[in-house]
Amino acid sequence: MLQLQKRYGAMLLVLPGLLFLAVLFVWPVGRLVATSFGGWEDPFAQYERILTSTVYVRVLGRTFLLSAQVVALCLLLGYPLAYVLSRVGPLAKVVIVLCVLIPFWTNLLVRSYGWIILLNPQGALNGLLELVGLGPSPVPLVYNSTGVLIGMTQIMLPYCVLPLAAVMSRIDPSLENAARSLGASPVSAFLKVYFPLTLPGVFAGCLLVFMISLGFFVVPAILGGPGDILLAQLIEFNINNTLNWPFAAALSTLLLVATLLIYLIGDRFFDLGRLWGAR
Template sequence: MANTTISEHSVAGQLSRPASLALVLPLVLLLGLAFLLPVANLLMGSIFTPAPTAEHYLRIAQEPIFLRILLRTVQTATIVTLLAFLLGYPLALVMSRLSGRAAMLVAACVLIPLWTSVLVRSYAWIVLLQRTGIVNNTLLNWGLISQPLKLIYTEGAVIVAMTHVLMPYMILPIFSSLRSIAPELDRAARNLGAGHWTSFLAVTLPLSLPGVYAGAIMVFILSLGFYVTPALVGGPQNLTIATLIGQQTTDLLNWPFAGALAGVLLLVTLGLVGVFRRFLRFGKGA
């Protein structure tokens, strides 16, 4: 009788297929109207203007400046992802081993930037790095430099600012993976004679790789399409593909060519994500 009751409750708790589709439908409609439809309209405009043409895509392939900007964008995204991993993994490891108020304090330091506008954080970096900013004034007062350094509107400034903005997206997935690792595994490795580094390399790091993969792919994809920070901190000398698309739409009003740039960026992003997924499967197999 008890088994029958449990079975009835489990069946009653499951939603039927029409009910599940009804729950998902509003989200699908919102995604279609707010994202898929505008993207499709932009891509169609790059091909039909008004007659079918490949002119805009040929322009991207024929003019080296656009390919250089695309390569610079991929290079910047790669560097930002590596820096976010190198800086974020130790912090995620510390977070996973803390408890009480110390854990809450470190978590607040990671989460509070996510609650702050990207625009505000980008302007904060301008205040820090400009010629009369805090960094240059400090170095001048200490006598380390004789004249202000050019820190703003450089590729280095873009990388540093983007790493700061996107680092929480690397830390949180790694932290989640590290918290799911049983502490007994590390203690067992220690009991078998492994040192701190050996235990970390043989146990902790391999088991945390799913979080590393998730964080890396999020940071990399967000870096490819990042607009606000490169536009404010990098200036016109350090264009990325996203700032170039914004320039074509807002300044030059060349929507068909902007659609072609967006299409190329979308193809590159999907291709790199596909490669990353294959690497992920390889990593799991290894």
């Protein structure tokens, strides 16, 4: 009897959360997928249109390519920052965390328009490049893919730094010292001992950045140009302008499926469960 009470008591505690997810997540996503198939006459018509049209295939490719570029930049910038964050003292750690999180807490629109001020032809960055004599004047840094890449990288950087720092903080620094005492060079000790131990954080950070970047809308819409339309912008256009909801639902379903597949592949082959101690 006591075991039954514990079992059903736990189920009652979980039930409100399950109902919340079912009503506000599972049901809308199910309706979205159902809408994407349209009628019974030709349920795959919208998907055939996406995959057979050069324009839409280019949008899909551009979205995945830009997301991969954001991942590469976030990893390049975030790995050294997370390494320093895991090694410094408490006061310096607080300062670094604040520097990482304060932009993260700033409104997305404010950050996007702030980048327009910095990157426009008369902006501060072009003025600096002109002062040091690097590149043509002015350098096209906004209303193109470069501006989108810069804006998205700045926004997504915390999603890469925080998982990396969480993994690095659990690595015993004496492991590198032991490798050095056995004759390994600093580079060899880092590549063969330290870096492999940080791979769960690397994969988790890259996965988060990539999945979230696939659905970005605000930054590409503000900082991008007419030839830099991404998948989220195409979905918005079909919902609000052409009112083609089945086609927008098909695009959204493809985005959802791609995100789920990327997560499942990452969890299956890179053992992301180790990041939170699941296994």
